[in-house]
Amino acid sequence: MKSSQIFSSSSDEPADERRVRKQKRGRGAADQYDRDFGAFLLQFPATASSSPPTKKKRTAAGFPSDKVFYNRWRSMQFAKREEYLSSQCSRRPPTFSKVSLLIQKEGWTGNCPRPEDIVAKWRPVTRVQVESDPWIITKIQNQKWTGLALKDFGSKGQGVVATKAFAMGSIVCDYHGKVITGAEGRKLVESIKGDTAYLFFFQAAGRDLCVDAETFPCECHPTENTMGRMINHSSKRANLRPVHCMMNFPEGQRDVILFQAKRDILLCEELLFDYTSSSAILFEEKQ
Numbered sequence: 601m602k603s604s605q606i607f608s609s610s611s612d613e614p615a616d617e618r619r620v621r622k623q624k625r626g627r628g629a630a631d632q633y634d635r636d637f638g639a640f641l642l643q644f645p646a647t648a649s650s651s652p653p654t655k656k657k658r659t660a661a662g663f664p665s666d667k668v669f670y671n672r673w674r675s676m677q678f679a680k681r682e683e684y685l686s687s688q689c690s691r692r693p694p695t696f697s698k699v700s701l702l703i704q705k706e707g708w709t710g711n712c713p714r715p716e717d718i719v720a721k722w723r724p725v726t727r728v729q730v731e732s733d734p735w736i737i738t739k740i741q742n743q744k745w746t747g748l749a750l751k752d753f754g755s756k757g758q759g760v761v762a763t764k765a766f767a768m769g770s771i772v773c774d775y776h777g778k779v780i781t782g783a784e785g786r787k788l789v790e791s792i793k794g795d796t797a798y799l800f801f802f803q804a805a806g807r808d809l810c811v812d813a814e815t816f817p818c819e820c821h822p823t824e825n826t827m828g829r830m831i832n833h834s835s836k837r838a839n840l841r842p843v844h845c846m847m848n849f850p851e852g853q854r855d856v857i858l859f860q861a862k863r864d865i866l867l868c869e870e871l872l873f874d875y876t877s878s879s880a881i882l883f884e885e886k887q
């Protein structure tokens with residue numbers, strides 16, 4: 601992991617401790633303390649991967665031999681490590697072993713968050729995080745979403761099942777296809793002969809749009825049956841929610857429909873979403 605940020609703020613210190621210290625020493629002394637700690641950080645950057653400054657190094661650099669700066673440095677590093685571990689597990693909740701492996705890989709033996717705390721603190725990502733998430737962007741680009749398989753569902757045709765559990769809030773895959781206008785999508789619907797359609801109509805910021813997964817295979821994945829287009833419908837048992845995002849691809853922003861788990865999804869469950877958010881329902885529903 602690469603991290604070389606140098607901190608110059610003192611905002612990591614608990615507010616109460618800071619206030620008491622300032623009251624004791626007066627504003628001038630507190631400012632001096634902040635300046636000294638800033639210099640300490642310049643000398644010993646508190647990154648997730650840096651080694652703690654030993655007493656010998658601290659005193660050789662002219663800092664006090666007590667542990668005041670050192671302890672503060674350690675809590676900054678701890679927070680950085682926590683942030684790093686959480687960032688590696690942003691889309692889906694991590695397992696204890698995944699976090700343990702990450703810690704092992706980094707070689708962190710002390711001053712490190714406990715895997716169970718990282719697991720317990722996991723929360724679904726926000727839309728803003730999703731829209732710039734490199735992992736999600738890569739999955740949309742390469743269509744190598746994991747934990748999904750096709751299965752025959754008889755009269756419904758094929759569908760998608762979970763080959764691993766997905767926790768509520770996880771991003772499962774996208775509804776992949778070229779984004780066209782709603783009018784173009786409706787024209788496509790008219791030309792469809794059978795009762796199966798692969799179109800997702802949506803409105804975004806006043807725009808009437810449609811993801812065309814009917815034109816298959818798509819230009820960008822000529823050899824893949826992209827999974828999102830194969831997900832069947834249910835209004836009552838839907839376990840996925842389609843979410844519109846403006847994804848920040850390297851070449852610019854693009855409208856994308858992502859499927860997010862509405863609840864915890866178990867291994868082997870069929871993935872389903874409610875097609876009424878899309879007008880391309882050309883079939884009789886079998887729940």
Ligand SMILES: C[S@@+](CC[C@H](N)C(=O)[O-])C[C@H]1O[C@@H](n2cnc3c(N)ncnc32)[C@H](O)[C@@H]1O
Nearest residue numbers: 756757758795796797829830832833883885886
């Ligand atoms: C986006 S495709 C889904 C994949 C499709 N089952 C297949 O095998 O290609 C949508 C079509 O699947 C079928 N389908 C999806 N959900 C269904 C359901 N609950 N009952 C019956 N047919 C369904 C309909 O033919 C619908 O037009």
